[in-house]
Amino acid sequence: MRKPIVAGNWKMNKTVADALKLVDGIKQQLKDESKVDVVLCPPFTALAAVGEAIKGTKIDLGAQNMHAEKSGAFTGEVAADMIRELGCHYVILGHSERRQYFKESDEIVNKKAKAALAAGLIPIVCVGELLADREGGKTEAVVGTQVRGSLAGLSANDMLKTVIAYEPVWAIGTGKTASPAQAQEVHAFIRKVLKEMFDETVAQSVRIQYGGSVKASNAKELFGQPDIDGGLIGGAALEAQSFIDIVRGAL
Numbered sequence: 001m002r003k004p005i006v007a008g009n010w011k012m013n014k015t016v017a018d019a020l021k022l023v024d025g026i027k028q029q030l031k032d033e034s035k036v037d038v039v040l041c042p043p044f045t046a047l048a049a050v051g052e053a054i055k056g057t058k059i060d061l062g063a064q065n066m067h068a069e070k071s072g073a074f075t076g077e078v079a080a081d082m083i084r085e086l087g088c089h090y091v092i093l094g095h096s097e098r099r100q101y102f103k104e105s106d107e108i109v110n111k112k113a114k115a116a117l118a119a120g121l122i123p124i125v126c127v128g129e130l131l132a133d134r135e136g137g138k139t140e141a142v143v144g145t146q147v148r149g150s151l152a153g154l155s156a157n158d159m160l161k162t163v164i165a166y167e168p169v170w171a172i173g174t175g176k177t178a179s180p181a182q183a184q185e186v187h188a189f190i191r192k193v194l195k196e197m198f199d200e201t202v203a204q205s206v207r208i209q210y211g212g213s214v215k216a217s218n219a220k221e222l223f224g225q226p227d228i229d230g231g232l233i234g235g236a237a238l239e240a241q242s243f244i245d246i247v248r249g250a251l
């Protein structure tokens, strides 16, 4: 049985003060949701404070990005050991905004995934097609290429630790969610690719989150699909009540 994982991707939102208020709200309401892994991914600047605030709870900490190198002359970048030190267990890699605005290729995402695993972090590797890809009937070709490229050369053992997030780009921040059937179809396809790349055990064991305009009102139906194991939540993770309601949708 795969344990669902719901992660809040706060993106470039929340000062430390605002982050602490949000965590407080989440902590007050999260009781015994031990059937779901809950991860908060604040911006780098709030990682230390949020890490402190969730100590002793079941909530985990994640970063939204990292550099593949261990250290060196990479102005403005942050390395795996640095986020580990702040208590991160997870790191989101290859989010479509990184791919689009910061030109991250599958090759870069692949290097980062290997560096994250080597540092003991669990990568949440994001893939997803553009609207034009979907309309052109290229969803499987695009997602398949991203999965193969981003996860190339990982051992089956590393893959078993890795999380994948399927996020159709046209559904991110747009209010347009993929229908449960549309999402399920791509999740099943990703498992097929994993089987080809690794084996059946990996294909059936890896957790695949759905992301893209997940809300309290649609979470349960999406997460109820056989190949969907929770979600990566943007906008609706910025408010305690809606995030909690989404977490409960995975129970």
Ligand code: PGA
Pocket: 009, 167, 171, 172, 173, 174, 175, 211, 212, 213, 214, 232, 233, 234, 235, 236
């Ligand atoms: P959204 O973002 O929930 O605001 O659509 C999801 C994401 O980008 O991870």
